[in-house]
Amino acid sequence: MAPTPPPPSPSQSREHNLRRTESVHELASDVVRLLREAGEAVGAAESLTAGEFMAALAAVPGSSATFRGGIVAYATDLKHSLLSVDADLIGRDGVVDGDVVVQMAEGARRATAAQWGVGTTGVAGPDEQDGKAPGTVYVGIASPRRNGSGRAYGPFMFPGPRESVREATVVEALWRLRDEPVADASGRKE
Template sequence: MSIASDLLTALAARGWSLAVAESLTGGLVSATLVDVPGASSVLRGAVVAYATDLKATLLDVDRALLDARGAVDPDVAGEMARGVRARLGADVGLATTGVAGPDPQDGQPPGTVHVAVSTPDGTTVRSLLLAGDRAQVRARSAEAVLALGVEILGRSG
C-alpha cells in the first residue's frame, strides 16, 4: 500500500474525515490522495492557497503572522492545517508550505518546507530542508505530510 492509502485507511478506521491545505505542493497532496480508490469516503476537500493573502482569507492564518514572518514558517503551516480543518469541517487537516525553488522566498532557501497535521488532539508541525530540484522538493513535501499524518494517527490510535 502507498502512504496515501495508509493514511486514508487509518482515518476510515476511526471514522474521521480529512481536509488538505496546500501551498508549495500546489494540489499534489490532494491529487495523491484522490488517486487512491475510495478516497471520497474520507477526503472532504482541499484548498490550494498559493498566494500569501489567500492563506489569511481562505484558511484563517493570522495576517500579522504572515506580515511578520512570511508564508514560509512553521506557525503558518500549523494555522493552515487548523484553518482548513475548521473551514472544511474535517476531523484532520494537513498543510504544506515552503520554497520549492529555484529562488529563495521570504528569506528562506529552496527546499525549506513546513508540513503540519491538525487533529482533535492538537497540531504537529515538522520543518524540513529537502534537497533536489523543484519537482523533487514538491514530491518529497507531499510524501512528508502524508507520512506525518500516518505517524500522528498511529500515536493517537
C-alpha cells in the same frame, strides 16, 4: 580529519528507509485505510504542493469516505483570506514558517469540517522566498485531540529541483499523518 558522525538510531534508520522505499500511493493508501478504520476524515491546505497532496489521496479507491477536500492557497493573500492565517504573522515572519503552516492546517480542518487538517508551505525554488532557501519546507497537522490546535514539522531541507522538493513534501505530509496522529486515532501500535 573530521569526526565520524554516530550511526543513526534504529528509529531514524526506519524513518529514512520508509521514506525511500514507500511510494506516494502506498502512503496515501495507508492514510485512507487508517482514517476509514477510525471513522475520521482529513482536509488540506496546500501552498508549494499546489494540490499534489490532495491528488495523492484522491487517487486511492474509496478515498471519498475520508478525504473531504481542501484549499490551494498558493498566493500569500489567500492564506489569510481563505484559511484565516494571521496577517500580522505573515507580515512579520513570511509564509514559510511553522506557525503559518499550523494555522493553515487548522484552517483546512475548519473549512472542510474534517477531524484532521494538513498544511504545506515552503520554497520549491529556484529562488528564495522570505529569506528562506529553496528546499525549506514545513508540514502542519491539526487535530482536535491536541486541544483543537496543530503541530508544525520542520523546517525540512529537501534537495533537488522543484519537482523533487514538492514530491518530498507530499511524502513527508502523508508519512506524518499516517505514522503519528492517524496511527494513534486508529489504535494501531508500532
